[in-house]
Amino acid sequence: xxxxxxxxxxxxxxxxxxxxxxxxxxxxxxxxxxxxxxxxxxxxxxxxxxxxxxxxxxxxxxxxxxxxxxxxxxxxxxxxxxxxxxxxxxxxxxxxxxxxxxxxxxxxxxxx
Amino acid sequence: xxxxxxxxxxxxxxxxxxxxxxxxxxxxxxxxxxxxxxxxxxxxxxxxxxxxxxxxxxxxxxxxxxxxxxxxxxxxxxxxxxxxxxxxxxxxxxxxxxxxxxxxxxxxxx
Numbered sequence: 001x002x003x004x005x006x007x008x009x010x011x012x013x014x015x016x017x018x019x020x021x022x023x024x025x026x027x028x029x030x031x032x033x034x035x036x037x038x039x040x041x042x043x044x045x046x047x048x049x050x051x052x053x054x055x056x057x058x059x060x061x062x063x064x065x066x067x068x069x070x071x072x073x074x075x076x077x078x079x080x081x082x083x084x085x086x087x088x089x090x091x092x093x094x095x096x097x098x099x100x101x102x103x104x105x106x107x108x109x110x111x112x
Numbered sequence: 113x114x115x116x117x118x119x120x121x122x123x124x125x126x127x128x129x130x131x132x133x134x135x136x137x138x139x140x141x142x143x144x145x146x147x148x149x150x151x152x153x154x155x156x157x158x159x160x161x162x163x164x165x166x167x168x169x170x171x172x173x174x175x176x177x178x179x180x181x182x183x184x185x186x187x188x189x190x191x192x193x194x195x196x197x198x199x200x201x202x203x204x205x206x207x208x209x210x211x212x213x214x215x216x217x218x219x220x221x222x
Contacts, residue, residue: 043204090155
């Protein structure tokens with residue numbers, strides 16, 4: 001059974017600092033997603049990672065995937081207040097229909 | 113742009129009522145999903161559908177049913193709403209690469 005664990009679940013950091021959110025998943029996954037959710041809003045897709053060693057970057061966020069370790073990371077560089085949000089990772093398996101399992105989410109707060 | 117719409121942003125119902133949550137997508141996606149989101153639990157999959165009239169149970173299907181009569185529409189049904197079904201409900205549709213989410217329906221069952 002596919003399970004997804006994120007840590008930390010809550011992160012408070014100063015502007016300008018770097019930090020990494022970790023996402024572990026328990027069994028083979030076809031792809032790994034990162035989403036952002038602002039309070040009261042729906043989920044916004046950030047990255048889709050499809051293969052071992054995949055790295056994608058958008059602005060101050062960079063996501064990577066290590067399928068052997070079953071680990072994805074979301075690295076934040078020089079955080080700014082606008083990055084405050086909840087970040088979810090999700091792993092997917094094709095079980096005759098695509099089934100996506102989400103982590104609990106990391107609530108990020110960047111102090112101005 | 114992919115658009116996923118949900119029939120209501122906020123809904124208040126009473127215990128025992130039958131509740132319909134509607135979701136429509138405009139990108140001809142085959143796969144559609146219903147999740148509920150609760151604090152500290154992330155998103156949990158209730159049901160998904162990979163084709164018209166096809167449905168699969170997710171992780172927490174108890175107390176829910178779904179209907180997919182047309183490709184663009186996926187409905188979540190609470191046959192007899194209970195207070196523990198108070199939650200945020202998110203619909204999504206997907207192509208082969210990623211899921212696109214609707215704005216969510218915050219359901220309160222009194």
